[in-house]
Amino acid sequence: MRHTITLLVDNESGVLSRIAGLFSARGFNIESLNVGETLDPETSRITLVTTGDDFIIQQIIKRFNNMVNVIKVSDLTDEVRVEREMVLVRMDARDETRAEILRTADIFRAKVVDVGPKSYTLELTGDKDKITAFIELLHPMGIKELARTGTVAMKRESKLTKNKGEEK
Amino acid sequence: MARMIGAEMFFETLIHEGVEVVFGLPGGYVLKVYDVMPRYSDRIRHVLARHEQAATHMADGYARASGKPGVVLCTSGPAATNTVTGIATAQMDSSPVVVFTGQVPLPYLGSDAFQEADHIGITRPCTKHNYLVRRTKDLPRAIKEAFYIASTGRPSPVLVDMPKDVLIGEDEFVIPDEINLRGYKPPKKGHPGQIKRAVDMILAAKRPLIFGGGGLLWSGASEELKELVHRLQIPVTLTLMGLGAFPADDPLFISMLGMHGSYAANMAVHDCDLVISIGARFDDRATGGNFAKFAPNAKIIHIDIDPATIDKNIVVHCPIVGDAKEVLRQMLEMLPAKVKTNRKEWMGQIKEWEKKHPLAYKQEGDKILTTYVIDTLSKITDGEAIIVSDVGQHQMWVAQWYRFKYPRTWITSGGLGTMGFGFPAAMGAKFARPDKMVVCVCGDGSFQMNMQELATAVENKMDIKIILLNNGHHGMVRQWQTMFYNCNYSASKFDVLPDFVKLAESFGAIGLKARRPEDLEATLREGLSTEGVVLMEIFVDCEELVYPMIAPGGAMNEMILGPGDAVSGMVAEAADMA
Ligand SMILES: Cc1ncc(C[n+]2csc(CCOP(=O)(O)OP(=O)(O)O)c2C)c(N)n1
C-alpha cells in the first residue's frame, strides 16, 4: 500500500542518510521525498512517500521513532490530510500546439512561468492525481523536460473535508 | 571555566563521565590525544590493544561485565574500519560501546586525504547514533550525549568522530549540565493499562512460561524476576543472551531454549498457554525461525524497551514497552500478595520432558568430549567465574552445560556470532571485574582471529584463563556439513595449527595441554589456580555434535535429538534457509 509519512527532524547533516538507509536496508524504494526547513530553523520537515508491505512500513516507522534526530513521525496514510505537489513542465511549443498547451494550462489553472522561442514552461500545484492527469494530457503535445517536487503533506484540522480530489 | 585544547577536553569529559579505562591504539590524527594522555594516566587507564577490532571487543566485554559503557580510542581510516566488526557485534547484543575516532582536519574532509574514511557513513547502520564534531567547544557536549545515548534506553554503540583540528583547537571548556535531545526520550515505566492486562493474563494462565533474554541483564531485573517467578511459580527458560539472569540451580529453571536449547525448554515454549517474554526479541536462533509455528497455543506478552522489537518477528497479544526492571516492579505491585497457583500438572509435564531427553554426554574412549570439559569447568568453578566464549560448537556447549548462577557472568557474541570476540571480550570483562575469575572458552578457529592480544594480556599482567578447545576444525561448520551437506567437509579442517602452548609461551604467557580424558580435570584445576595469563589447550573429539538442534526454519517441537534422527526433507530445506 502507498504510505505518506511526515517526519519532523533536527536540521543537521546526516539525518537524511539515516532515514534513507532504513529503506535501502529493506530493499524499499522511496517514491518521493521532500525536505524543507520549518518555522524553527533548527528543524526540518520531511515528507516521504513509499509503497510497500504495511507490516514492514510499520517496522520502519518504529525505527524512525528510535532515531535520535527524529523528533516526530506521523503516518498520514489513514488520516484526513492535504497533499500537494508542484511540477514544472517545459513544453515543446510549436505553432500547432501552442494554443492547446495554453488551454490545458488554463483548465488546470497552471501558470506559465517562462516563455522561450520554442517553449513554454508551466507550473502546477495539486495533489498527485491532478498532477498526473495534467502530465498525461500534455504528453502528446511534446514534453521537453519535467521536474516534480514530490509530495508535501499535512494532517487536516477540519475533519469534514474529503480526502481526495478536492481542491478548495 | 578553563581554556584548553580539544584533546584535553576529551579526557576531562571522560573523567566527568566516570570512565576508568580506555581501550585503544594510536595513529596520525589522534596523536594529540595520546600526547596529553600521560597527564591523565592517574585517572584513566589506557590499554594498548594490538588491533582495533580487539580493542572494540574489549570495550564490549567491559560493558557487558560491568553494565557501564566501554570506551575505544583509535585513529582514522583503517583503524576506524577495524572497529566496525566490534561495533556491529555490540549493536546486535545491545551493548553500550562508545568509539572515538580521529579524523582528517575539517578542510580535508571528503578529499581522499591520507587515512581518510567516511566513519560516519560506514558506521551509520551499526550505531544508535554518531557524531562528527565540528568545533572544539562542541566536544564535551557530543561526548556527554554519546554516553547518554549509548547507555540509556536500549543500550547500543555510539561513535564520535574527532577531526584533528578540533582536537588541537583551543576554547573554553564547558560541560553542559543537562542533556536535552528532543528526538530521544527513552521509555522507562510501562503503560499501566497494558500491565494490568498482562497481570490478568498471567493469573488466568494454566501453563505460563517466562521467556527471558539479554534485556533482563541490561536492565538489572534479576531480583524482580525471581520475586515474580517465585510468587507465581512460573517456570523460566532463557535465550542464549539471557543466561545468568535467573540461577540455573533454581528448581523453576528449565535451561536454554532455541536452536540448541534443551528438549524440555523448547517443548515448554511450544506447549505453554502463555509466553511472558522479557527483554528478548524472538530472533530466528531463539525461535527456530518458523514464526508461524511458534507457541501455537499461547498468548504472548512481550516486554521490551525497544518499541521496534514489538511485532517484528512475532505478532504479540500484549506488548509492554518499558524497562524490564520497572515493568516487573509495576507488575509486582499490581499482584495480590498471596496468589494461589496450581502448577502441579505443568511442572510435572516439564519434568517429564527433562527426563525423556535430558542434556547428556558419555565420556568414554580416549578422546576428550567438549561437553565433558564444560561440565567439569562448571563443577570446578561452581558458577562463580565469568565465562566468555567465542563462536562455534564450544559456545553452544558452554550455554548448555555451564550452570550460570549470577547476572553478567556469561558473555558471548549471540546476535552477530563474531569469531574472535571471546578473548578480547574476556580481557575487557577482567578489567571491569578484577575481583572475579574470568575464563575465556574458545575454539581453535576463533582464537586464531585475535590471538595477538596475548601480548596485551601479558603486558597488562592480567590474571586470565583461556580454555582453548582444539578440535582441528571449524567445528560448527563441520557439524553443518555433517548434518546438511552430506559430510562434504569443504574448508573446515585445519591442516596447520600452531602449537598453542608454545605460542602462549612466546608471548610470556603460561601454557598447559591435555590430550586424554583422565588428564582433563587436573589440567583445568592447575590452569585455573595458576596466576597470570594461562592458556589450557585441550584436544577434543572433532566428531562430537551439538544436540538437540532445531534445523533452521523448523518449529520448536521439531528437534533433531541425535545422530540418525534427521528427517531428510526438513534437512534439505534447512540448508537452503541457513
Ligand atoms: C568472523 C566469522 N567468520 C566466520 C564465521 C562462521 N563460523 C561460525 S562457527 C565457525 C567455526 C568456529 O570454529 P572454532 O572457533 O574452532 O569453534 P568450534 O566450532 O570448533 O568449537 C565459523 C567459521 C563466524 N561465525 N564468524
Ligand SMILES: [Mg+2]
Ligand atoms: Mg574448532
